[in-house]
Structure formats: C-alpha cells, structure tokens
Amino acid sequence: MTLVEKIELYSLTLLKGAGFTIGITVITFCVAVALGLLFGAIKAFNAKRELSSLLSFTDAVLYLSGRLLVLLINVYVEVFRGLPALAVLFILYFGLAYAGLQLGSFAAAVLGLGLIGGAMLTEVFRAGFGSIHQGQREAALAVGMTPLDALRHIILPQTWRITLPPLANYAIGLLKDTAIVSAIAAPEIMFFARNLVTRTFDTEIIYLLVAVIYFCLSFPLARLADRFEARARAGVR
Template structure:
C-alpha cells in the first residue's frame, strides 16, 4: 500500500471523530440558535418599535460588515481583557450563532415581506390575532420560499466551522493540522480534510433538493386549496 494512502487511512478515524464530536454539533447548535435569533431580529425589524428596530439594524450591520474570523477572535481573545473568559467551544458557538442570526434575519425578513398583504387581511377577517396569523398563515408560506437560501446558509456554515480551528476548537480541520504537525504531510492531510467537507456538503445538498421538492408539493397543495 502506498505510504500516502496508509497515512490517509490512519488519520481517517481521528478526523471523523473530530467531525462527529465537534464539527457537526457546532454546526447544528449554531444554526438552530442563529435561526431563532434571525427570526426574532427579522420580526423586530418588520414590526418592532423604532428603538428596537435601530438596535436590530445595528447588529445586522456590524455582523454582516465584519469578517467571521475577526468576530471569533474578538470573542475568544478580546473579551478576556474585559474579564470575560470563555472556553473555545462556547466562544465559537456564540460567534457562529451571532453570525448566522444576522444573515438569516435578512433572509427571513425578505420572505415574510414577500407574502402578499391579502394573506394578512384574510387571516384577520376570520378572527385571527397577529400572532395567530403569523404562526398559521404567514410563516408557513414564507418557509417554502426560505428553504433554498437557508439551506445554502447551513451548508456554508458546515464549511465555515473550520475557522473555529483558529480559536483552538479541536474540530475536523484543527485535527488535520495537529496530524500534519507530527507527520509533516500537509498536502495529503489537507486534501483528506477537504474531501470530508466535500462529502458532507454533498450529502446536505442532496437533502436540500429533497426538502425543496417536498415544500414545492406543499406549496402546490396550498395553492390548490385557495
């Protein structure tokens, strides 16, 4: 067996373990929390009082206007100067959550705004409150439109978690870096890490297509009913 292939086989288990223990949980937690934050931010920007709208706009402006890596460094290396000490994984989780929240808020705000005003009026005409109209009428329609961009954001997040290596989170990419430090074979290990990210992204892309088809059928059902 060629030495390079043996090296890839030997390093495969540590890389997979790092992905299962750190990369995937970090992705799922960050996206879930970020999506909730994004929904809250979008609702505030669309329907909130002016002071809260200004705060939400400032938050989105700052996060979208600065690099994710810089944000992670500010949280992990900068906050200790203020006496706020965070372990690497919580710091990464906070950083990715804030980042995803800003980007998903713009997606959610756009899709909610795309729902025709007549849908609000129809909901109010049958006695729904604002929250009921949002939950039962507006969000289900907006979700169908939001699936593609939110799925793309999720897939991008999987790859962006490699930036957590810069703040010492032992995820997939940093594990590859540690193996490189002992084997002195950067090309082989980094290609292997790239292939694992590619495989995961390909699986998620396939799931995205299926999810979009399901929502398209659901959308056709709604249109048929109306």
C-alpha cells in the first residue's frame, strides 16, 4: 500500500469514531449545561437572599434549606473539580460494575464527563447570574412576569455575554477530554486508532491523523470562542 492509500483507508476508519466522539460531546455538553444552570442558579439566588429579610417561619426554613443546598453543591463542585476525569470514569465503569451496577461505556462516559462539566459550569453560571442586578428580576416580576418568564426573557439573555466565552472553551476542552473514554472501551476516535495500530503498526501515521481530525473538529469551536470573547470585551467598553 502506498502512503496515500494508507492515509485514505485509516481516515475512513477513524472517521467512524468521529461520529461517536461528536455524539458523546454534544450529549455530555447538554448534561453539563443542565447541571450547571440548575446548580449555578441555586447558588446565585441563595447568595442574594439575606437573613435580615426573614419574616416568618417559612422564610427561615427556606433560608436554611437554601444554605444546605448550597453547601451540598459546593461539596459536589470541589470534588468533581479536584478529581482527574480518568479516576471518575474508572470509578463509574469498573467500580460500579464491581458493586453490581454495570454501566455501558457510553453511559459511564456521559455521566462521568457530565458530572465533571456540571461542576465547572456551576461556577460559570453562578458568575453569570451573579452579575445581573436583583432589580432586573424585581422589575420583571413587577410588570407581571412569572419568575420563570423573568428568568427566560430577562435574566438569561443578559447572562449570555458572560457565560458564552467559558461555555465555548468548555466545549473545546470536552471534545478533547472525550479522547480518554477510549480507556473504558467507548468506540470513539482514539479507540479505533488503538485498534488500527495493533493491526497495522503504522503508529505515527495513525496518531498524526488522529491529531489532525481532533484539530479539525475543535478549530471551528476555537474560532467561535474567540468571537464570543471579542464580543464580550466589546460590550464592556
């Protein structure tokens, strides 16, 4: 086989894994955004509630349960920001199987990377929500919006400027992190690459192709992140 033929053949095989890589990135991204939005919102809105505004017993209960929730969220964030992704994946995939709960490699990958991403995005969204003045929400409620309407139409649109750049950077990091789920046998690009290598021994060609494929996947995301960053900076001026 000539070099060109090899490259063609290997690329076709590797691109089969690219579909899985993209799929796992998109689904994990959605999971992480959902977790981050929820926990970030809880953290941001509980930070703004103050003791002095307690009027009744229900207020006190709400305040304390809010504090407890925030504490739990903080523990979650610290733990999943401090753990290597590989350790989380191994616990979920090999550890849980030992405990009698066999997760598939796809489920383990989405859950593991999603929990890690959620911890990261919790802080991103907290900062985003925290930057919006309370008056914005109060004004929305005053003109008759429901709290959900206020969130959807008033608060969220204003947080995007702050949250979009780190979100785009997170997406790039996530795309790259999916390379390690080959270690729990998920059939993505690296997994196909390792199989190809054991069959053909063309190590350097195959891993260079892998690098090129990842680069092509992440390059558009990187440009998007740059544009968001430029726009966010322009808005401050």
